[in-house]
Amino acid sequence: MTPDQLIAALNWRYACKVFDPSRKIPGATWAALEESLVLTPSSYGLQPWKFLIIENRELREQLVPHTWRQRQVADCSHLVVMAVKKALSIEDIDAFITRMAEVRGGTPEALMGFRKMVGGTQAQGYMSKEWAKMQAYIALGQFMAFAALLGIDTCPMEGFVAEKYDEILGLEARGLTAAVLCPAGYRHPDDRYAVLPKVRFKSSDVIEHR
Amino acid sequence: MTPDQLIAALNWRYACKVFDPSRKIPGATWAALEESLVLTPSSYGLQPWKFLIIENRELREQLVPHTWRQRQVADCSHLVVMAVKKALSIEDIDAFITRMAEVRGGTPEALMGFRKMVGGTQAQGYMSKEWAKMQAYIALGQFMAFAALLGIDTCPMEGFVAEKYDEILGLEARGLTAAVLCPAGYRHPDDRYAVLPKVRFKSSDVIEHR
Secondary structure, three states: OOHHHHHHHHHHOOEOOOEOOOOOOOHHHHHHHHHHHHOOOOHHHOOOEEEEEEOOHHHHHHHHHHHOOOOHHHHOOEEEEEEEEOOOOHHHHHHHHHHHHHHHOOOHHHHHHHHHHHHHHHHOOOOOHHHHHHHHHHHHHHHHHHHHHOOOEEOOEOOOOHHHHHHHOOOHHHOEEEEEEEEEEOEOOOOHHHHOOOOOOOHHHHEEEO | OOHHHHHHHHHHOOEOOOEOOOOOOOHHHHHHHHHHHHOOOOHHHOOOEEEEEEOOHHHHHHHHHHHOOOOHHHHOOEEEEEEEEOOOOHHHHHHHHHHHHHHHOOOHHHHHHHHHHHHHHHHOOOOOHHHHHHHHHHHHHHHHHHHHHOOOEEOOEOOOOHHHHHHHOOOHHHOEEEEEEEEEEOEOOOOHHHHOOOOOOOHHHHEEEO
């Protein structure tokens, strides 16, 4: 991996407006992207999310009207709905600690120290829906970057009615809510946005050295 | 770039607790990472951020007490403070539109259509500090991923007193606030966290297929 390859992938990437509905991401590529979602870093490692991978055509068509009629959710190869917990409970923290013990072993004392620290943060109301959504955006940033490196197009989407998504996908009843969407697949040759120059502020306007 | 390389980088990555203060990221590598920050995707392309790259040792030591005494901010090679606008104004949107015209040309009519759409969203109060912070987390996710691919260690940090950072870095007066930190550099051989197995929920617990 060279620095140039990384920049080339980012310049190739754009928010895909028209996906080619006939093209499907190959299994091995998709498996790696799915694995990358699982490996996404999060605050304290708590992973306050579920990643819904929607391939069912009928279900996706049902989501279009609640996405400002943007067809990407239906025409992509794989639609990722990044859903998060509306509020992290002490039970969620305990589930993570159980998993931690499973993977790492570790003394009950060490785990109790961690529980006290993280539980303290949770008790202060810090682990809100907004906090959980921010974690989902880490997943979003990483996912789009890796997809671009593998030649897969994506489109980050905030323009959807979360309440409708939650209802249709049965998230509401589980204390989850759709945070952000990321359809993935292949750009359609007709997508005129693909060839537009990328608009970024000058480096000197966003980077400051101290 | 193969799917395996991507997963290997993610498994190599961890939240670095102890950086080696004697090691500096080479110029060409850092330049690419900085460029990747500039190229980060954001909602409507608005880039509601400033990335502060802090190398000054004295300034970094000054930040340690406001970071729960975590030394990563002082011992890393480059400290990135991801700062965002507390509220996006119509002037900010216009600055982006000016840049858009500079890069792409385009008719005033087309740009006015964009201004109306984005301005409408802004007028509804949607482009809050929380929204801007979420955009910064896209940058965070992408930055950590790319750093790992280039063999650079990072540590995402939410544990800091934003008010103090804003004051010390002069962000407050500019309508900016520190959203999240990401020190970058090289893990110290003594960091025992580097060798701990990564704790992630089972794939079947976070990925759902529909």
